[in-house]
Amino acid sequence: MASLKLPEVVPSPTHDSERLRKAVQGFGTDEKAIIMVLGHRNAQQRKEIRETYQQLYNESLIDRLHSELSGDFRKAVILWTYDPPERHARVAKDALKARWQRIKQLQVVVEIACASTPNHLVAVRQAYCSLFDCSLEEDIIASVAPPLRKLLVGLVSAYRYDKVAVNLEVAKAEASKLQEAINSKQLDHDHIVWILGTRNLFQLQETFACYKQLYGNTLEQDIKKCGNGDLESLLNVAILCTESPxxxxxxxxxxxxxxxxxxxxxxxxxxxxxxxxxxxxxxxxxxxxxxxxxxxxxxxxxxxxxxxxxxxxxxxxxxxxx
Amino acid sequence: MASLKLPEVVPSPTHDSERLRKAVQGFGTDEKAIIMVLGHRNAQQRKEIRETYQQLYNESLIDRLHSELSGDFRKAVILWTYDPPERHARVAKDALKARWQRIKQLQVVVEIACASTPNHLVAVRQAYCSLFDCSLEEDIIASVAPPLRKLLVGLVSAYRYDKVAVNLEVAKAEASKLQEAINSKQLDHDHIVWILGTRNLFQLQETFACYKQLYGNTLEQDIKKCGNGDLESLLNVAILCTESPxxxxxxxxxxxxxxxxxxxxxxxxxxxxxxxxxxxxxxxxxxxxxxxxxxxxxxxxxxxxxxxxxxxxxxxxxxxxx
The missing domain is CATH 1.10.220.10 (Annexin)
Known part of the structure; x- marks a missing residue:
């Protein structure tokens, strides 16, 4: 279900590196060649290109792209060229550092936590430690106040079971716990964080379906009724990413x-x-x-x-x- | 600093598998040979032996050891023969299932969380999902009540930065947060769980040292003054495993x-x-x-x-x- 298109016969990383080198050398840059090569290679192929380029020319491909390109094009190409876990670690760092549009930025952290596979999320946490000399959780705690902090730490620390395992009784019981928390307007209740931060996606989808069946509204609707605040907004991003990335x-x-x-x-x-x-x-x-x-x-x-x-x-x- | 002794020239996994096969075949079992082979091989070598044994004889070495040996010797040999993350996943599962000596069992979960490297702990969580079709955190939530649950989920979800990075100001500030929580007898305060569950070990050691400097007693002593309960006991295991496994x-x-x-x-x-x-x-x-x-x-x-x-x-x- 990827939109990315790969060539039927993928050129060698050496051939690709040579094309990229040619595109960035001399006067002017051949943006079209960069798009043609990098825009038609998957993560593993881009990794091999980065490594081969570094070996061949003793310079970082990403650094070179940074100095050759500009604007939104540069940002997008570089974002794409990173290894996916490193990309998300950098995106999370930028989101936590940003001083403007704070909630929109924190939504990005929720997106990374809830729309990733368990192994990818762990790889992001590993990349984060390697890149920034502290853990993602430490940066969340340092830069986000409770109650958002509690939800974010819970979500990024998840390592969910990643196969289909659904228990209807659990779904009903947890739908009821969510309803209790909503009724008492305690949206940062431990139960909410535990349910959203530990259950597998299929179980959560069943819990959300039970919620609607039992209480008439969707969980999102009832959360919105609690207010239009930051916690409500992050919770609803978590729910949407879980239900349907x-x-x-x-x-x-x-x-x-x-x-x-x-x-x-x-x-x-x-x-x-x-x-x-x-x-x-x-x-x-x-x-x-x-x-x-x-x-x-x-x-x-x-x-x-x-x-x-x-x-x-x-x-x-x-x-x-x- | 391992006590394990390896042979100067390690025999091939095939040779080791053949010796083990001979030891378990026929009437009686040659326990001494099993000790000599498995007791002198490291995790990687034991892994290769398990794989080679399976290929050569179309049976699981662990299953065979289980049927040939007995008592505490059997338990210890099998525990040793598992891959370390699988071993800890199984130990954690048994601890959470056990109905007797509950706190002693939960201390084992704390030990796994706090005396492991970050990558080992993640590997344990991965092995747990593969073996038991749910996450370690889900089993903790299902079998342990708050406030112990909160501490345990926080500790097993950690992915700490694993190099030396110590900030003295942070240590002082967090020692003071720990003191506040202790003074108000709120040992399940979010701050305690966040500090113990996200900071790197070197930072935590500095925080504990600051605590003693600032408040006279060690953190353990002050926690014990709060009571002799289960939460106090788990916290002190977490602190000891962090300070000195x-x-x-x-x-x-x-x-x-x-x-x-x-x-x-x-x-x-x-x-x-x-x-x-x-x-x-x-x-x-x-x-x-x-x-x-x-x-x-x-x-x-x-x-x-x-x-x-x-x-x-x-x-x-x-x-x-x-």
Whole structure:
């Protein structure tokens, strides 16, 4: 369900490195070649290219891209070129450091915690420690106050069972615990954090379904009734990412292009993160939810190399030699 | 600092598997050969032996050992033969299932969480999911009531930074938070769980040192003053494992042989777990703390093949061909 398109015969990392080297050397940069190569390689292939490029030219490909490219195009290409766990560790660090749009930034941390596989999330925590000399949890505690802190630490520390294992009795019991917490307006209750932070995704989906069956409203609706605050907003991102990451990312893309101006950081993050996971599903949900085409909307809100790069990741880039 | 002794030239896994096969085939079992082979191989070598044995004879080495051996010797040999993360996952499962000596069992879970490297702890959680179709945290929540639950979930979910990074200001501030929680007898305060469950070991050691400097008593002493309850006991195991795993394991060995009868499960766990990590330090601390010899005390409280096996892991087993 990835939108990323790979060549039928993938060139060797040496060949790719040589093409990239040619694209960044001399006067001017061949952005099109960079898009053609990197925009058509998966994570493992990009890793081999990074390593081979480093060996061949004794310089970091990422550093070179940073000095050759600019603007949103540069940000997106570099985000894409990182190893996925390192990418998410860096995104989380930036989100925790940011002083503006605080809740939108913390939503990104929730997204990383709840829309990742258990092994990916652990790899992100490992990468975070390696890159920043402290744990992700320590940075959350240092920069986020309770009650958001409690939820975030619980979510990023999860290592969920990752196969289908659903117990209906547990789902009913936990739906009732969620309802109790909501009724008493204790949205930071330990039970909420434990349920959202330890249960496997299939069990949680069953719990959410039970909740609606037992109490009429969806969990999101009842949480919204508690208020329009930060905790409510983070909880609802956690629930949406758990129920349907593709709906969450469709919403991220939509929100990034709605209204005046574009939120390129969010748009790039959504497309880069999901291009080799489930972007075809995201596209489908987008059409379903907004009665429009994700591709058309991205084209309408972007331009130049940046547009070409995103469309390449969406599987609809310009023609040329991959 | 491991006590485990390896042969200078390690035989091939095929050769070892053949020796083990010979030891378990026919009438009677050659326990001595089993001790000589498995008791002188490290985790990686035992892994290769398990895999080779399975391929050669189409049966699980562990199952065969289970049917050939008996009693405490069997338990110890099998515990040793498991891959270390699988071993700890199984030990944690047994501890959570046990109906007797509840707190002693939960102390084992704390020990696994606090005396392991971050990567080992994650590997234990992964093994736990693979073996038992649910996460370690889910089983803790299902079987342990608050406030112990909160502490245990926090500790097993840790992924600490694993290099030396100490901030004196943080140590002072967190020593003061610990003191506040103790003064208000809120030993399950979020701050305690966050501090113990996210900080790197070196930072925690500094915080404990600051605590003593600022408030006169050690943290353990002040926690004990809060009461003699279960939470106090688990907190103090967490603190001791963090400050000095070798002192903790010296204490486990000592407690297991003190008084009438021996707690073979604890004795085996301590020796099996630390034989290839820091058993020489444990032996040193034991002599320091109890003015006696760990080896002599183990010999005095055990017998037969079980004794020979433990002494082999302690680097002082019977002579013979390794």
């Amino acid at each position: 593709e709906k969450h990312f469709a919403k991220v893309v939509r929100d990034s292009i709605l209204g005046l101006g574009t939120d390129e950081d969010s748009l790039s993050r959504a497309i880069v993160t999901r291009a080799e996971i489930d972007m075809l599903k995201v596209r489908f949900e987008y059409a379903n939810m907004y009665k429009g085409s994700l591709d058309d909307d991205v084209i309408g809100d972007t331009s130049g190399d940046y547009r070409d790069f995103l469309m390449t990741l969406l599987g609809k880039g310009p023609k040329g030699e991959w | 070798e002192k903790h394991f010296a204490k486990v060995v000592r407690d297991s042989i003190l008084g009438l009868g021996t707690d073979e499960d604890s004795l085996s766990r301590a020796i099996v777990t630390r034989a290839e990590i820091d058993m020489l330090k444990v032996r040193f601390e034991y002599a320091n703390m109890y003015k006696g010899s760990l080896d002599d005390d183990v010999i005095g409280d055990t017998s037969g093949d079980y004794r020979d096996f433990l002494m082999t892991l302690l680097g002082k087993g019977p002579k013979g061909e390794w």
